[in-house]
Amino acid sequence: MNDPNGFCFFQGEYHLFYQYNPISSLEPGIAHWGHAKSKDLFRWEHLPIALYPDEWYDKSGVFSGSAIVENDTMYLLYTGNLNHPNEDPDHEQHQALAYSTDGVNVTKYEGNPVIDSPEHQPNIRDPKVWKHEDTYYMVLGNSFNNGTLGRALLYSSEDLKSWAEVSVLDESDGALGYMWECPDFFELDGKFILLFSPQGVEPEGNKYRNLYQTGYIVGDFDYDTHKFTPITEFVELDHGHDFYATQTILDHYNRRLLVAWFDMWEQNYPERDDGWTGQMTIVRELFLTKDNHLIQKPVTEVMNARGKLLYSARNTKGSKSVELSDKTGEIRVKAKASSDINLFIESKNQSATVKISYDHKQGLVTLDRGGNDGLRRTEWKPKEKKLRLRIFVDASSIEVFCGRGEVTFSSRFFPEDNVAVRLGENTEVEQMIVTAMRRTVKRPDNTE
Numbered sequence: 513m514n515d516p517n518g519f520c521f522f523q524g525e526y527h528l529f530y531q532y533n534p535i536s537s538l539e540p541g542i543a544h545w546g547h548a549k550s551k552d553l554f555r556w557e558h559l560p561i562a563l564y565p566d567e568w569y570d571k572s573g574v575f576s577g578s579a580i581v582e583n584d585t586m587y588l589l590y591t592g593n594l595n596h597p598n599e600d601p602d603h604e605q606h607q608a609l610a611y612s613t614d615g616v617n618v619t620k621y622e623g624n625p626v627i628d629s630p631e632h633q634p635n636i637r638d639p640k641v642w643k644h645e646d647t648y649y650m651v652l653g654n655s656f657n658n659g660t661l662g663r664a665l666l667y668s669s670e671d672l673k674s675w676a677e678v679s680v681l682d683e684s685d686g687a688l689g690y691m692w693e694c695p696d697f698f699e700l701d702g703k704f705i706l707l708f709s710p711q712g713v714e715p716e717g718n719k720y721r722n723l724y725q726t727g728y729i730v731g732d733f734d735y736d737t738h739k740f741t742p743i744t745e746f747v748e749l750d751h752g753h754d755f756y757a758t759q760t761i762l763d764h765y766n767r768r769l770l771v772a773w774f775d776m777w778e779q780n781y782p783e784r785d786d787g788w789t790g791q792m793t794i795v796r797e798l799f800l801t802k803d804n805h806l807i808q809k810p811v812t813e814v815m816n817a818r819g820k821l822l823y824s825a826r827n828t829k830g831s832k833s834v835e836l837s838d839k840t841g842e843i844r845v846k847a848k849a850s851s852d853i854n855l856f857i858e859s860k861n862q863s864a865t866v867k868i869s870y871d872h873k874q875g876l877v878t879l880d881r882g883g884n885d886g887l888r889r890t891e892w893k894p895k896e897k898k899l900r901l902r903i904f905v906d907a908s909s910i911e912v913f914c915g916r917g918e919v920t921f922s923s924r925f926f927p928e929d930n931v932a933v934r935l936g937e938n939t940e941v942e943q944m945i946v947t948a949m950r951r952t953v954k955r956p957d958n959t960e
């Protein structure tokens with residue numbers, strides 16, 4: 513799997529689709545839409561493939577897109593990819609509409625495509641749709657200037673079928689890459705967030721170390737003029753190795769929820785040999801601080817997956833090595849703001865040792881998974897009096913939430929045996945709690 517798609521709440525359940533190649537875990541292949549649903553964002557149940565590449569406009573891939581629920585119908589807008597090998601340009605991308613009234617069977621609209629491929633801009637994809645007052649809006653990722661600059665285009669429609677381009681929300685001047693994938697645009701706490709995944713951003717110190725990035729620009733937006741006025745620079749959303757192609761929704765509790773593909777293109781991680789590849793992050797709730805910084809918290813439903821207590825210590829210097837059950841657990845650490853932290857997540861194979869550390873003098877937090885290009889680091893000035901870390905380990909993944917969620921790291925790692933967690937011997941903390949986490953995703957054949 514790759515990108516999350518069509519995230520929505522429909523008839524009492526969350527639905528999440530995803531880019532999926534049912535044929536092979538070894539290469540991306542021709543994208544289908546896989547499908548799962550959940551009542552609580554943790555206990556997921558697999559459903560049959562929702563969209564197949566079986567029309568002239570999507571036969572080289574049912575690419576990414578989003579959902580909107582109206583009148584008890586789930587509408588899906590996606591990109592149909594059509595390759596033309598040995599031609600220039602070698603592909604075209606159309607936007608298409610599909611719908612479902614039962615949340616399982618999906619029908620493609622017979623009038624597709626709803627937006628034709630522009631002749632000289634073959635990269636135009638990943639529609640994200642929402643409704644404001646009586647109008648539907650769509651943001652599309654695009655590459656222009658002969659494929660050298662990325663941008664986000666805004667479209668509007670009265671009926672989801674007939675669309676007109678109304679503005680360019682923002683565009684790269686070169687520094688922000690040659691293509692913007694998976695754009696998202698939403699209001700949060702009085703501001704507008706343009707969230708997207710640019711390709712072609714050069715590394716700069718601790719920033720932009722991954723092959724591709726995901727980040728956001730905060731600004732103001734006027735629905736009359738369709739003009740977006742940025743008030744911040746582009747900021748990376750997560751600082752780990754494996755975080756891309758995010759999608760958000762506003763759910764029925766009015767929460768802005770975000771999910772990301774917990775992987776990165778061209779990584780060839782060992783899971784592919786086990787017959788699967790790629791996974792999703794824990795769903796996070798987004799908030800905006802007064803100084804226009806996004807905060808991410810695991811949704812409160814994470815409590816539904818919490819298992820038994822494995823370890824709890826107060827005012828300890830260092831800790832014993834605590835073995836997780838089934839390589840899965842939640843680790844919570846609280847310390848004085850003036851502390852330096854070293855926390856190890858380790859397995860028998862040295863290559864699966866991950867060190868998470870905080871250097872309070874420099875105000876830097878680091879995740880180091882070792883090996884080639886293992887280190888990711890960013891500034892963190894905790895917003896609270898205490899230093900708090902909340903870490904979720906799930907077999908081959910680590911998600912770190914710092915403080916109230918002002919910094920996160922999402923990185924994969926590949927233990928070959930049991931996983932244990934340990935505080936460095938000089939690390940003093942006020943509290944450390946380790947709890948088991950229960951497996952909550954059923955297998956594709958729906959066995960546990």
Ligand code: FRU
Nearest residue numbers: 515531543575576637693757
């Ligand atoms: C992002 C992306 C999208 C595209 C999809 C194809 O990871 O490249 O732009 O729609 O993946 O699978």
